[in-house]
Amino acid sequence: MKKILLIAAVMLCATAAYAQDILSGGKVSGSFQVDGNYYWEDKGIDITEESLDGQLFGAYGFGKLQYQLGNFTAGIRYEAYQTTPMSGFDARVKGNGIANYFATYDNGTIGITVGDIYDQFGNGLIFRTYEEWTLGYDNSLRGVRAIFRPCDGVTFKGLYGKQRYYWVSYDEERGLVRGIDGEWDLNRSINALNGAKFKATLGASFVSKYESEKEHVDGDIKYILPQNVGAYAGRINLGYGKIGLSAEYARKINDPSAFNNWIYREGQELLASLSYSQKGLGMVLQVKRVDNMSFKSMNTALRNDLDIGFIPPINYTHSHSLPSMFSYSTQPLGEMGMQFQVNYTIPKKTLLGGKYGTKLAFNFSQVNDIKRNPIKVDGVEVPVYEPGTEGYDSPFFEIGDRVFYRDINFEIEKKINAKWNLTLMYINLHYDLDKIEGHEGAEDVEANFAFGEVIYKINRKHSVRVELQHMWDNIGENYDIDPMHPDFYVKRGNWAAFLVEYTIAPKLFFSIADKYNYGNPISDNRDHYVTGSIGFIKDQTRIALSGGRQSQGLVCVGGVCREVPASSGVSITITTSF
Amino acid sequence: MKKISVILASLALVFAMTSCDKLKEPYKIEPPVIVVDTNLVQLTAEDTLNFDGKIVVLLEDYTGVRCVNCPEAAEIASQLQEQNEGHLIVLGVHPNTAYQIPYNDVTDFRTEEGNDWNNYFNIDSYPSGTVNRKEAIGNPEWTAAVNNVIGSDAPVRLIVKTAYNESEREVSLSVYSKFLTTVESDDVRLTLCMMEDSIVGPQQTTTGVNTNYMHRHVFRGTVDGLTWGRVLDINSGSTIESGRYFATNMKFNVDEKYNADQFYIVAFITDHNTRQVLMAAEAKIK
Numbered sequence: 001m002k003k004i005l006l007i008a009a010v011m012l013c014a015t016a017a018y019a020q021d022i023l024s025g026g027k028v029s030g031s032f033q034v035d036g037n038y039y040w041e042d043k044g045i046d047i048t049e050e051s052l053d054g055q056l057f058g059a060y061g062f063g064k065l066q067y068q069l070g071n072f073t074a075g076i077r078y079e080a081y082q083t084t085p086m087s088g089f090d091a092r093v094k095g096n097g098i099a100n101y102f103a104t105y106d107n108g109t110i111g112i113t114v115g116d117i118y119d120q121f122g123n124g125l126i127f128r129t130y131e132e133w134t135l136g137y138d139n140s141l142r143g144v145r146a147i148f149r150p151c152d153g154v155t156f157k158g159l160y161g162k163q164r165y166y167w168v169s170y171d172e173e174r175g176l177v178r179g180i181d182g183e184w185d186l187n188r189s190i191n192a193l194n195g196a197k198f199k200a201t202l203g204a205s206f207v208s209k210y211e212s213e214k215e216h217v218d219g220d221i222k223y224i225l226p227q228n229v230g231a232y233a234g235r236i237n238l239g240y241g242k243i244g245l246s247a248e249y250a251r252k253i254n255d256p257s258a259f260n261n262w263i264y265r266e267g268q269e270l271l272a273s274l275s276y277s278q279k280g281l282g283m284v285l286q287v288k289r290v291d292n293m294s295f296k297s298m299n300t301a302l303r304n305d306l307d308i309g310f311i312p313p314i315n316y317t318h319s320h321s322l323p324s325m326f327s328y329s330t331q332p333l334g335e336m337g338m339q340f341q342v343n344y345t346i347p348k349k350t351l352l353g354g355k356y357g358t359k360l361a362f363n364f365s366q367v368n369d370i371k372r373n374p375i376k377v378d379g380v381e382v383p384v385y386e387p388g389t390e391g392y393d394s395p396f397f398e399i400g401d402r403v404f405y406r407d408i409n410f411e412i413e414k415k416i417n418a419k420w421n422l423t424l425m426y427i428n429l430h431y432d433l434d435k436i437e438g439h440e441g442a443e444d445v446e447a448n449f450a451f452g453e454v455i456y457k458i459n460r461k462h463s464v465r466v467e468l469q470h471m472w473d474n475i476g477e478n479y480d481i482d483p484m485h486p487d488f489y490v491k492r493g494n495w496a497a498f499l500v501e502y503t504i505a506p507k508l509f510f511s512i513a514d515k516y517n518y519g520n521p522i523s524d525n526r527d528h529y530v531t532g533s534i535g536f537i538k539d540q541t542r543i544a545l546s547g548g549r550q551s552q553g554l555v556c557v558g559g560v561c562r563e564v565p566a567s568s569g570v571s572i573t574i575t576t577s578f
Numbered sequence: 579m580k581k582i583s584v585i586l587a588s589l590a591l592v593f594a595m596t597s598c599d600k601l602k603e604p605y606k607i608e609p610p611v612i613v614v615d616t617n618l619v620q621l622t623a624e625d626t627l628n629f630d631g632k633i634v635v636l637l638e639d640y641t642g643v644r645c646v647n648c649p650e651a652a653e654i655a656s657q658l659q660e661q662n663e664g665h666l667i668v669l670g671v672h673p674n675t676a677y678q679i680p681y682n683d684v685t686d687f688r689t690e691e692g693n694d695w696n697n698y699f700n701i702d703s704y705p706s707g708t709v710n711r712k713e714a715i716g717n718p719e720w721t722a723a724v725n726n727v728i729g730s731d732a733p734v735r736l737i738v739k740t741a742y743n744e745s746e747r748e749v750s751l752s753v754y755s756k757f758l759t760t761v762e763s764d765d766v767r768l769t770l771c772m773m774e775d776s777i778v779g780p781q782q783t784t785t786g787v788n789t790n791y792m793h794r795h796v797f798r799g800t801v802d803g804l805t806w807g808r809v810l811d812i813n814s815g816s817t818i819e820s821g822r823y824f825a826t827n828m829k830f831n832v833d834e835k836y837n838a839d840q841f842y843i844v845a846f847i848t849d850h851n852t853r854q855v856l857m858a859a860e861a862k863i864k
Contacts, residue, residue, distance in 0.1 A: 178597065208597030214694070217804055219812075222607045230598035253598050256605070264605045377603075388606030 026069035031577035033133065034061040039086045042568035045527050045549060047086075055084035056569075062099075062133065074103040081136065088555070088564035090303065092166040093136040099164070100131075100140055111147035116140040117159060120310070121181040121205035125250040125269050126231040126295065128310035129163070132557045139307050140164045141177055153188030157181040163297050163306050175297035177308055179207035199239035206232045209297050209308060216262060216299070223262050223388055229255045231267070231295060231309065247272040250293070250309070256387075257299040260292055260333060263391030267292035271312060280345040280357075286314040287338045291370055291394055294332035304560055313559030314339040316363045316407055318427070321515055322469045322495050323449050325551065326431040328367065328405040330559035336399050337367035356415040365407050369400030369435075403444075406430035418457070425451040433488065437554070437563070442488040446474040460505075467499040467513075479521035486522060490552050490566075493526075494519025509535045515551060529566075541576040611802050611830040618750040618827045619739035626735070631758075632665060633732045635724055636846050636858040639670045639795070640696060640706040640714070642677030643685045644782045651705030651717035652794055658724050665728055667844055667858045669773060670795040671695060677704050681780040681787070687796050691805045698853065710855040711848065733759045738845045738861040746831065747838060749863050751801065753826040753845050755810065760820045765850040767807030768826055772798040773842040773860070801830055801843065806850060832863070839864055 037058040041047055059082045066075040080096035083089045102115030118140055120128035131138040143161015150156070160178040162170050183203040187193045193200075208230040216223040233250035252267035268291050275284040295309035311330040314337050318324045341363045346353035372384050372392040384392040409427040416422055427449040433442040449471050457463045475492045482488065496518060501511035515529040531548030547570035554561040639655050641648040655668045672678045672687035673696035680686035699706075699714040706714045709723040734757050741750040753768060774796045781791035802808060810824050832838050846858035 206597075210597070215805065217806070217808065219808075222803055224601060224605055224607065226599035226601050228597045228599045253600050254605075264601060264603075388604075 026067055028065065028067050029578060030063065030065040031575070032061070032063045033573070033575045035059065035571065035573045037084070037087065037567075037569055037571040039084065039567055039569035042549065045529075045551075045566045045568060046524075047566065047568050051085065051565075053085050055086075058082055058084040058087045060087075060089075060133075071107045072103070072105050074101075076101040083136075086565060086567040086569070088562055089136040090166075090305075090562070092305075095167040097167065099138065106147065109149050111145075111149075113145040113147075114143075116142050116164070117145045117161060119145065119157070119159065121157070121179065121207070122203050122233060122235040123248050123271055123312055124310035125248055125271065125293070125312075126205060126207045126233045126252070126309045127177075127179050127181070128307075130310075132560070134555055135304070135557055135560060135562050137304060137557075137560060137562075138164050139305070142170055143177075151189055153185035153190075155181075155183045163308070165298070165306055173212075173298070174306060175209040175211040175299075177207065177209050177297050179205065181205035197241050199237070201237040203235040204233065206230065207295075207308060209295075211297075211299060213299075216256070218262075218387070221388065223256060225256060225299065226254055229253060229295075242276055242278050244275040244277075245273070252293060252295055252309075255292075255295065255299070257294065257296065258302050259294040259296065259299075260391070261385045262387035263292070263385060263389060265292050265391040267295070269293045269309075269311070271314075280347060282341075282343040284341050285338070286340075288312075288314050289336045289370070289396070290330075290332065291334050292391070304562070311559060315365045315367070315405065315559075316341070316409060320425075320449075320451050320467070320469055321499075321513070322451075322471045322497055323427050323429065325491055325553040326429055326445060326447070327554050327556035327561060328407075328431075328559065329436050329554065329556060329561040331367075331369075331404065331435065334370040334372070334394070334400075335367050335404060336370050337365065337405075339363070339365035354414070355417070359411075359413040361409075361411040361413075363407065363409050365405070366403065367405045369402040369404060370394050371398040371400045402432070402435070403430055404432045404435050420457075421455040423451075423453040425449075427451070436561075439485070439488050441482075442485065443475065445492070448472045463503050463505070465499070465501040465503070467497075467501075469495075469497040471495040473519065475521055477519050477521060481521050489520060489522050489525060491517065493517060493521055507537050509533075517551070540578060541574070544573045546571055607803055611828045613802075613826075613828045616827065617752050617825055618829065619741045619752040621737060621739060621752070621754050625737050625739070625754075629732075629735050629737070631732055631735075633727060633730050634664070634736070634858045635662070635666050635727050636710055636844075636855045637666060637668050637720065637724060638695070638708045638711070638797075639668060640673065640699075640701050640704055640708075641670050642672060642675070642704045643681060643687065643780065643793075644679060645677040645704040646782050646784055647717075648677075648705045649781060649783050649788075649791065651707070651720075654717050654720055655707075656794060658721060662724065662728050666724060667846075667860050668795040669771060669797045669844055670793065671797045673697075673701070675702075675704075684777065685779040685781075685793070687777075687793065687798075689797060689799045691800050692797055694805045710858075711853050731758070732857055733757070733761060734847050734857040736845060736847060736857045736859040738843050738859045740843055740861050740863045742838065742863045744838075747834070748829060748831050749843070751826075751828050751830070751843060753859075755824045755826070755847060757818050757820050757822045761818045761849065761856065762816065763818070763849040763851055764814065764816045766810045766814070766818050766856075767848050767850045768810050768824075769804070769807030769846050769848060770801040770826075770828075771844040771846075772801055772832075772836075773844045774798050774836050775840040775842060777837070777840075797844075798836060802828065806853075807846075807848060809850075810847070 039056050062079045064077045077100040079099040081093045083094045100116040102113055104113040118129050129140045141161040141163055145159035148156045158180045186200040208228055210228050214225055216225055231252035235248035237246040248271050250269045254264040256262040256264050270289045273286040290311055296306045297308055298306045311332055313330050315328045344360045346358040348357045352358055372394050374381050374384050375390055375393050377389050382389055407429050411425040413423045429447045431445040433439050433445055451469045453467045455465045473493050497515040499513035503509040511533045513531050518526055520526045529549040529551045531546055533546035535544040549568045552566040553564055555564055659666045659668050671692040673693040674688045678688050701714045705717045707720055708714055734755055737754045739752045777793040777796055780787050780789045841863045842860050844860045847856045
């Protein structure tokens, strides 16, 4: 593995040096990241020789280079993933090679890209390709994209290609994706609206996938498959002074797949948001409805792969260690959600605002299932999700009874004086462990969290940050557990956590943290997860070294999650860019 | 610029309209055959003793009633079958192009499955053929391609057994597959075809339309409606080990329009990933 990384680094450096030499005048930029993990046995949290499977060392690295000369840009990314059972990555990411490359010419009116394309139409409901290193996720489109801007404010895009599917050859079976998008920014293209208080952007897109298979055979039943599946979306963004309104609606025709149990129902999705902002006050209300919108370029794909569409999450993203163990993962088959967020700053020099003002934030978000009613086929009622039928009927405005996720949180941030800064937060969380993590039959999590953080600046360079957290779970030490399903209780029960961090700005920090699951209903699970970290930053380079235990949890980015098992060991992350 | 925008919008509209296949019910086809677990027609000791361990090859003759050179190709196929008796099966496939437009009801030999196979192998000139579905080749190459595989060891012992109920026109079918070598594939399938031999009807020839032409080995569709066959073992991993044994049993009725006296079942096992045929077998229903 080290050898491979070394060769990769040398190759990339050589390419860069060569490029700089022959194309002087251009600009070369790039970034590198190497993550290394060394795991060891830890019987306290059930990490045995067997679970490590002899694979003690995991390493993941990438190098990204970009060259730009005038209207021309080209880039390349090399990836190497040496995964282990402990890393929690999908085993298919394992491998190394040039994962992506592209070349673009864009003169402002016409832009052409060949190679691997990352792009999105509107909010990405029917098309979004992106790469997320921490998830091991990459659904880039290898093909061609053309952009045409006939006049200021008007953009047309057209693209086609095949999506990346881990390291599987692009010649192998999966669908072609074709899409077009148009966007019109009225304020830029109509002179009378230039600089006007009223702002408007309109957009529309159409995406189609083509798969060659005409049928899916399951035993004796043959499902007739549409070879071309189209999806279309329209969007509008309006603004007037402090008020903003945006909405996007998408629809997809029959797209039977393994993911939706081979039903032929059309999919639809609505995402809308209303916002208001002025000095010291910001409010946003978002609503979302998703119905049968899994859109993948291979109808047998079942996991986080080959997604053409993207479902934006509308939940608060927790960064603190205890609540972040319960992150929400979006549900493409169906969900109805809303979020309301208010940020208010109590002005300076008032009784509650004090010398520096006081920041308050309130967030409420809830996601329910959609309502599904059984349908009749030839006069006979069939079960919901019966394959080879429309699947179910779902009234647009009716909310399903099942609550997947609810988060109510309130935060106060107060700078007390030049040296002290205080943050307090309260969170009330409902988390459907069955739906989100697939523990079928597990009881929902109903938890309350308290969080407090104090930052003390010793002097201009040195500061200390102390964080305390507690989680009260509805399942306690005396809970009558289901002995057949110990996996239901891995992170249940009360937790307490602390973190102390010492920073010597701008180069160095040390921290020590502990999470203690003292109230777990299974006494063997009442473990401490102690970690120590050191970080070093110089210019564009950051090195972080940490060691200790990691608890089982989900890593989620943008509502897409991967599960990370509990582990014990040391890890190092080096990132640099130029 | 306006013009360009109009053109772009029109192109977008055309693209949108042609890139959606909105299907209508029924979305699924449940085949008219009855598949059962019990063996309908027993395998006898004689069947296994008759098996010589050598491969049985499938030659698919992509042909058409309006194809002038097709009779010559059919002749080559029949000769090859005679020369390799018991080790070569011929299937005359009539896809759906201008060369297969029937002269009358009798000569409508077109099948949906045959057309799908034709498209998969990118066949657009006739006669063409495949030997064990390796690739599409012209009839001058058939002899060499057949000789190339004939005589090699069979990877599977494939035996087709049939019983026919005259009054009901019902066929009971049992297909026994025993793997003699380990096959490295996660998708091994069994395709069951209906074949009607010796049908008299018009055919284009080099000397004009011969109304008394004998159409041989006419593919009449798959028994179970599955174009690419049924998965032999849905629980299999990436291999099917040597020694594995499968029995496939079903019942179906022979359509009135077919001649049951000249009706055959052609079975073959394919690696669906490559589409190549591993072994073929046939049996007359009467």
